Amino acid sequence: MDTLRWLSKYFKKYSILLIITIILTFGYVAFNYVHPIIIGKIVDLIQNMVETASFQIDKNQLLIYSAVILGAIIGKEACFYIKGCINEHISQNIVMQIRCELFARLEALDCRFFEKNKTGDILSRLTSDIDSVKAVLTGTVPQIVQSLSFFVIGFGIVISVSPILAIALFAVSPLVAYFAIVLGKKLKPTFIGQREAISELNSVAQENIDGNKVVKAYAREEFETEKFQKSNENYYNKHMHFVYTWVKYYPRLTFSVNLTNVVFILVGGYLTLTGHATVGQYATVNGILWCIVSPMQLLGTLLNQIQQASASTIKLRKLYDATPDIRNHKVLKRDTAIEGKITFKNVTFSYEKDRVLKSINFTANPGDTVAIIGPTGSGKSSIVNLISRFYDPREGTVYIDDINIKNIDLNTVRKSVAIAMQDIFLFSDTIANNIAYGIPTATREDIIKVAKDADAHEFISKLPDGYDTIVGERGVGLSGGQRQRISLARALLKNPSILILDDTTSAVDMETEFSIQQTLENNYKNKTTIIIAHRISSVKNADLILVMNGGHLIEWGNHNQLLNQNGYYKHVYDSQFGDFTNTGTIDVDYPNFNSFKMGGTK
Ligand SMILES: Nc1ncnc2c1ncn2[C@@H]1O[C@H](COP(=O)(O)OP(=O)(O)O)[C@@H](O)[C@H]1O
Ligand SMILES: [Mg+2]
The missing domain is CATH 1.20.1560.10 (ABC transporter type 1, transmembrane domain)
Structure with missing residues (x-):
């Protein structure tokens, strides 16, 4: 009945x-x-x-x-x-x-x-x-x-x-x-x-x-x-x-x-x-x-x-x-441009019972490049998940432009934050449509421009149908590095205030990674950029480097400050210094934490 x-x-x-x-x-x-x-x-x-x-x-x-x-x-x-x-x-x-x-x-x-x-x-x-x-x-x-x-x-x-x-x-x-x-x-x-x-x-x-x-x-x-x-x-x-x-x-x-x-x-x-x-x-x-x-x-x-x-x-x-937990509460900011300041204040977070982020505090100013490094499972992706508001913190607050992220219209957050995710998903559609997923009105020129910035233009042009090649399920097979670059182009096209690259260049070779970074530094200067990476070479120019371990933010500062602290970062630096071909796993001991592994991709 x-x-x-x-x-x-x-x-x-x-x-x-x-x-x-x-x-x-x-x-x-x-x-x-x-x-x-x-x-x-x-x-x-x-x-x-x-x-x-x-x-x-x-x-x-x-x-x-x-x-x-x-x-x-x-x-x-x-x-x-x-x-x-x-x-x-x-x-x-x-x-x-x-x-x-x-x-x-x-x-x-x-x-x-x-x-x-x-x-x-x-x-x-x-x-x-x-x-x-x-x-x-x-x-x-x-x-x-x-x-x-x-x-x-x-x-x-x-x-x-x-x-x-x-x-x-x-x-x-x-x-x-x-x-x-x-x-x-x-x-x-x-x-x-x-x-x-x-x-x-x-x-x-x-x-x-x-x-x-x-x-x-x-x-x-x-x-x-x-x-x-x-x-x-x-x-x-x-x-x-x-x-x-x-x-x-x-x-x-x-x-x-x-x-x-x-x-x-x-x-x-x-x-x-x-x-x-x-x-x-x-x-x-x-x-x-x-x-x-x-x-x-x-x-x-x-x-x-x-x-x-x-x-x-x-x-x-x-x-x-079923009602989503993540929804608009008291909206204070809507449809206004986000400048890109990010603040974490005593943020604690868990997916289920175990806390995966423990009292995290940091501030990134508009236009800053923030790098996050740390072993697999240390909470790097969880930090960016909170900035994209895929989840809300259990305790503490995430602020964007000094406003609690919960009080910013969800649509505005999602429009202003672009994320090239660690788990890349391509739809069974053309490469051009996959890149233009966030901006369906983008012209072919716009698409080609971001593909060039993501160092993807060259390989796309060589595919049988170029930008009209169908990828994703039942489409042509692409390597991990190629998929990463399409995903990066997709994020760049959104022209966001906050750009997040979660392990986006881990599967591309060192040289390409370097060239992509140069382009990002030159062409996307005004964006707050968050880079999650494993290689010191990818993070050393960042304004702020966050070192994560076991859900704790254990060190922070710029490259030189961190080297002077002579802690975990220095340890990793010493192991990788000057050796651009070393992508192997390096065991590092840190005095306050258990021995953990660094390197490799999740
Ligand atoms: N969707 C999820 N549900 C439950 N636990 C998760 C989920 N995603 C990640 N975790 C757990 O949270 C911890 C931190 O994960 P993550 O932030 O992805 O680490 P990282 O990006 O540094 O490798 C890990 O212990 C991981 O197993
Ligand atoms: Mg991750």
């Missing part, structure tokens, strides 16, 4: 069309009842003839009856056709609207949601769960309306024939209702189980498609097949649980429904034999009995469908009602 209530808000827009379909359904049902009524009339006519022994047939009367039945058949089919068209129009539009709304909601959710929910599970909500709601809209709801109409009109006819018979037949209905409710209750958990199992199955399959290279590289095909088989068996068991529940409880419902026939033979027969009803009336009720009984019997199937859809709507509504 919850499902219907939830769907009802979508029906509002179509109220006039809905009233028309309800009228058409009533018409369809009424036309169906013409036949048994006429049969009853004819039976009475024949009985009359037998009783009066006058075998004169009123030909006109027969013609009228035939014409009425013909008219009823035509009317019935016309109603069926028109209401079918309107039903489809309404339900398909509602499904389309739900799918669109759901996708828009999904887009608005933040990183935490996508970390907590598996892709396969989200996908199955957008596909199979919506399909099951669609089945209710196109099948169940119209059927409920039609069954109710059959029941109500049928009962009206029985009452007009014999109120006593109507009461007797109706007496069975509490029993039917009881078994229908029991059936519904027993079925609901079986449907929820099935939906969860299918989501699980989708997730396993989806993960394997994404990670097929890893599976092959480690020869784990058999293990993965077994894992899939387990999910498959789980789904089978959940489905069989439903089947057993259905075959156990459905016959109870049909038994109670069929008691109606017994009551009819008993009460209807008695009334006719004692002269309280005519034979024709008996024939009419006999003809429509099925129309009253079948909606009751159908109740089980309809409830079954609604329960199935309700398991789906529960999942859809969870997605619907």
Whole structure:
């Protein structure tokens, strides 16, 4: 019922069309009842003839009856056709609207949601769960309306024939209702189980498609097949649980429904034999009995469908009602240019329980270049995640231009901060469109300019279709360094106030990295730039260097200051100094922290 209530808000827009379909359904049902009524009339006519022994047939009367039945058949089919068209129009539009709304909601959710929910599970909500709601809209709801109409009109006819018979037949209905409710209750958990199992199955399959290279590289095909088989068996068991529940409880419902026939033979027969009803009336009720009984019997199937859809709507509504943690609070700054001052004040942050940033403090002035170095897992990417406001700190505050980042319009933040991420994602589209992702209106000249700055122009020009080469899924393969440079060009094109490069040049050779840095220093001077890197050569010209370890900011300052501190930075410098080809792993001891590794890429 919850499902219907939830769907009802979508029906509002179509109220006039809905009233028309309800009228058409009533018409369809009424036309169906013409036949048994006429049969009853004819039976009475024949009985009359037998009783009066006058075998004169009123030909006109027969013609009228035939014409009425013909008219009823035509009317019935016309109603069926028109209401079918309107039903489809309404339900398909509602499904389309739900799918669109759901996708828009999904887009608005933040990183935490996508970390907590598996892709396969989200996908199955957008596909199979919506399909099951669609089945209710196109099948169940119209059927409920039609069954109710059959029941109500049928009962009206029985009452007009014999109120006593109507009461007797109706007496069975509490029993039917009881078994229908029991059936519904027993079925609901079986449907929820099935939906969860299918989501699980989708997730396993989806993960394997994404990670097929890893599976092959480690020869784990058999293990993965077994894992899939387990999910498959789980789904089978959940489905069989439903089947057993259905075959156990459905016959109870049909038994109670069929008691109606017994009551009819008993009460209807008695009334006719004692002269309280005519034979024709008996024939009419006999003809429509099925129309009253079948909606009751159908109740089980309809409830079954609604329960199935309700398991789906529960999942859809969870997605619907999920609110992003990251959203606009009290907006103080909107649509005004951001200058690029960044301040972290006692910032502590955790994704789950463990704190990954511990009381971080630093300030970067507009136009500064800030470099962050430190071992893998030390919290470098987490710092930039907070500047892009993918997450909010647990304690402390991140300020941009001296305003709490939470009070700046989220859109303004995202427009002003460009990040070339460590995990690069390219859409299955042309290189030009991938670069212009943030600025779809960019001209080809703009795109080429940033590609040149990112040292990507040369290799792009050599590709078969140049900037129109399709990359990403099913596109041409690109090396890690090439992907990094496309991602850098994408960030540069946004012309942001704050430019973040998270390990963006780790996979390009030293020489290219050096040339890219020169270009950035010359052409993007006025931007606050944050560079996460592993090579001292990449960070030594920065205005401020932050050294991270285990979530702590352990050293900060410029290159010379840090060398003078003679700490961790100096240690790494000594290991790498002058050796541009040394990208190996260097073990470094730091007095206040455990021994940790430096170098390599995450
Ligand atoms: N999305 C996430 N969910 C949970 N833990 C995370 C997530 N991203 C990073 N971490 C953890 O946070 C810590 C810091 O990670 P990160 O900032 O990515 O380090 P770095 O960029 O220095 O390699 C690591 O221990 C890492 O495992
Ligand atoms: Mg990182």
